[in-house]
Amino acid sequence: MRLTGTGHAGMRIDTAAGSILCDPWVNAAFFASWFPFPDNSGLDWERLGDVDFLYVSHLHRDHFDAAHLRRWVSKQATVLLPDYPTCELEDELRELGFTHFLHTRSNEPVALGDGLTIMIQALTSPTDGPVGDSALWVEHDGIRVLNQNDARPTDLAEFARLGHVHAHLLQFSGAIWYPMVYELPPATKAAHGRQKRARQIDRTIRYIDDLKASWVFPIAGPACFLDDELWAFNDLGDDPANIFLDQRAFVDHYHGRGRANAVILLPGSVAELADHGCDVTQPVDDVGAFFDHKEEHLRAYRERQRPAIAAAKASWRHPEVDVLGELAKRVEPLLGASTHLADRMGPVLLVLEDDRGEPVEHILVDAPAEQVRPHEGEEVRYRFTLRRALVEHLLHSGEVDWVNSLFLSCRFSARRYGPYNEAVFTFFKCLSEERLRHAEAWYADRAPVTEDITLDGWVVQRRCPHLSADLDRFAVIDGDVLTCQMHGWQFDLATGRCLTSGDHEIRAHRVETVGRRVG
Ligand code: FES
Numbered sequence: 001m002r003l004t005g006t007g008h009a010g011m012r013i014d015t016a017a018g019s020i021l022c023d024p025w026v027n028a029a030f031f032a033s034w035f036p037f038p039d040n041s042g043l044d045w046e047r048l049g050d051v052d053f054l055y056v057s058h059l060h061r062d063h064f065d066a067a068h069l070r071r072w073v074s075k076q077a078t079v080l081l082p083d084y085p086t087c088e089l090e091d092e093l094r095e096l097g098f099t100h101f102l103h104t105r106s107n108e109p110v111a112l113g114d115g116l117t118i119m120i121q122a123l124t125s126p127t128d129g130p131v132g133d134s135a136l137w138v139e140h141d142g143i144r145v146l147n148q149n150d151a152r153p154t155d156l157a158e159f160a161r162l163g164h165v166h167a168h169l170l171q172f173s174g175a176i177w178y179p180m181v182y183e184l185p186p187a188t189k190a191a192h193g194r195q196k197r198a199r200q201i202d203r204t205i206r207y208i209d210d211l212k213a214s215w216v217f218p219i220a221g222p223a224c225f226l227d228d229e230l231w232a233f234n235d236l237g238d239d240p241a242n243i244f245l246d247q248r249a250f251v252d253h254y255h256g257r258g259r260a261n262a263v264i265l266l267p268g269s270v271a272e273l274a275d276h277g278c279d280v281t282q283p284v285d286d287v288g289a290f291f292d293h294k295e296e297h298l299r300a301y302r303e304r305q306r307p308a309i310a311a312a313k314a315s316w317r318h319p320e321v322d323v324l325g326e327l328a329k330r331v332e333p334l335l336g337a338s339t340h341l342a343d344r345m346g347p348v349l350l351v352l353e354d355d356r357g358e359p360v361e362h363i364l365v366d367a368p369a370e371q372v373r374p375h376e377g378e379e380v381r382y383r384f385t386l387r388r389a390l391v392e393h394l395l396h397s398g399e400v401d402w403v404n405s406l407f408l409s410c411r412f413s414a415r416r417y418g419p420y421n422e423a424v425f426t427f428f429k430c431l432s433e434e435r436l437r438h439a440e441a442w443y444a445d446r447a448p449v450t451e452d453i454t455l456d457g458w459v460v461q462r463r464c465p466h467l468s469a470d471l472d473r474f475a476v477i478d479g480d481v482l483t484c485q486m487h488g489w490q491f492d493l494a495t496g497r498c499l500t501s502g503d504h505e506i507r508a509h510r511v512e513t514v515g516r517r518v519g
Pocket residue numbers: 464465466467468469484485486487488489
């Protein structure tokens with residue numbers, strides 16, 4: 001089996017029984033803020049796009065690049081479709097001209113013929129990707145690959161039971177706006193960044209240790225930021241407070257822990273996988289030297305992309321849009337239809353600025369009152385400050401997912417009053433009836449957790465109150481505080497209180513005897 005890196009989370013998998021192109025991404029995403037790192041635009045996309053199967057893990061724009069899929073990927077390819085609760089991914093691919101779809105069922109292997117078998121695990125909580133994320137397992141001729149990309153399964157048992165995995169490809173770097181956009185004192189923000197970076201690395205290594213694959217490929221990041229306004233987000237000096245660490249930084253850390261099985265997959269890297277080996281051909285003579293000269297690479301890349309960034313910015317303004325009126329028209333019915341999210345999110349303030357950074361409008365999304373109206377000084381849970389042009393564009397284009405557009409762009413600043421509130425971001429990614437219905441139903445259906453485990457002298461519920469990660473694998477306990485390394489939520493074990501978000505509690509009490517696990 002051959003893996004060819006195509007950049008970020010992308011790869012092409014070639015076997016004698018067929019080829020699969022995964023998550024090809026080339027064009028800037030999220031208001032022209034994210035670009036693939038390293039630049040992958042020079043690959044032979046004509047050849048790479050001539051495939052038997054296409055797999056798009058989810059609809060985040062760094063995985064689903066509509067312009068690229070339309071132009072470069074064969075419409076004869078059969079799309080391997082994850083088992084999602086909404087049909088948005090299929091609808092968007094049909095619009096691009098794809099007509100052959102294989103609807104998979106989560107965790108059920110599918111034989112594609114001539115010994116090629118795949119299995120897709122679909123994650124469907126409202127916080128997984130844009131309402132859905134997935135991982136792809138592939139087997140041919142006794143060689144198995146797990147392309148986990150940025151999916152976060154609660155554990156990897158479903159894949160492990162199918163046999164030893166030879167290549168495990170997974171996310172290691174940051175892909176979020178936290179903490180960079182938060183209005184915090186620099187030292188506090190740096191402390192949050194250090195904590196987040198360390199947690200990302202820790203989570204990645206826990207997944208790696210879970211699966212015990214022969215070879216590990218850190219993929220799905222980091223993106224790079226080529227607009228001058230966002231340039232500072234690039235990790236140019238291996239800054240421990242920067243969440244966008246690159247592949248080399250991760251591999252150095254990982255190998256520093258005594259491992260030696262990580263492979264850097266650059267755009268154009270080719271890895272030939274066999275039962276007892278992995279031959280890698282890199283597209284550069286010296287991978288280390290490439291990373292040594294990362295800043296040079298980014299500066300040249302930035303110059304090449306300046307016209308694309310300028311053109312994107314010029315397309316955002318739609319001054320004719322009545323932002324307050326349109327927002328009220330779209331958001332109020334959704335707030336009225338929501339029980340779980342609207343009840344929990346509290347009031348959110350949008351401060352809209354003109355192109356010079358002057359505030360021009362203060363809009364309150366008053367979730368408890370199911371209203372969108374001018375802000376009159378009321379207390380809020382979140383304040384987002386952003387350019388009016390961005391909101392004009394979101395409303396003009398009918399965007400239903402502000403996470404997959406505005407928030408991931410990092411083109412805003414945020415202030416939070418009180419603990420993190422997941423309902424706010426989930427609501428803003430569900431600005432359509434279909435999505436909101438799914439999210440509300442998902443929260444309503446959550447089964448109670450009954451199993452307990454013993455960790456470091458505490459009996460705690462086995463499943464994390466946030467999204468059910470197995471705390472036997474993902475918990476770290478420091479004193480009375482339990483941190484779930486899946487997303488970093490913290491719980492005070494003495495009171496059960498969630499320190500990260502107000503509305504989740506953990507069941508826990510002390511035990512006399514410290515054991516690893518009780519039934
Ligand atoms: S599952 Fe998200 S923090 Fe535990």
